[in-house]
Amino acid sequence: MKTKLYIAYGSNMDEGQMAFRCPKAKLKGVSEVKDCRLIFKGSKTGAYATIEKAKGQKVPVVLWEIEPTDEHNLDRYEGFPTFYYKQWLELDLDGEKIQGMVYMMDHDRKLGQPSYHYYKTLEDAYEKFGFDKAILEKALEDSSVEGDEDVN
Structure with a gap:
């Protein structure tokens, strides 16, 4: 069965969630995506993590080896291809x-x-894997909706 490496930077860094969603997934290690930043963006159901290009910044990630059934489960969970799309990164x-x-x-x-x-x-994942929490805190700050006048 062909496996692939999945890069997690959001809630799928959590081992319990991955065990539930992707029972065959194996934790392979941690790394970082360079020249990207973590940010929170919204939908009708709330705001969730994503990454986007940002020169000089980095996002810590957890790497999982997944099988096709795991990827299928992730596709459904992530709302692929409507909410999230897939990209290959080195x-x-x-x-x-x-x-x-x-x-x-x-x-x-x-x-x-x-x-x-x-x-x-x-x-919790940042703490568990020893990631710099300042990156997560900056993402939260950068995701603030400035000038939101709907303050009833």
């Missing part, structure tokens, strides 16, 4: 260049604030 894993598949949100989606539970899932 990154470093233990000194070796590797290719991995990542879900990215359409750039035209509006910025938004994630729910407490969703953000806490990411925060």
Whole structure:
């Protein structure tokens, strides 16, 4: 069975969630996506993490080896191809260049604030894997909807 490397930067960094969604997935390690930033963007159901190009910035990620059934489950969970699309990225894993598949949100989606539970899932993963929490905090700050006049 052909496997591929999946790059997780959002709630799928959580091992419990991945065990539930993708029971055959195997944790392969951690890395970072260079020249990208983490940001939260919204939909009708809330705001979720995505990454977008940003020179000089980086996003810490968890790498999973997934099988086709896992990818199918992720496609449904991520709302592929309507909400997220897939892209292949090259990154470093233990000194070796590797290719991995990542879900990215359409750039035209509006910025938004994630729910407490969703953000806490990411925060816990950052702590578990020793990632720099300042990156996550900056994403939250950068996702604030400035000038929102609907403050009834």
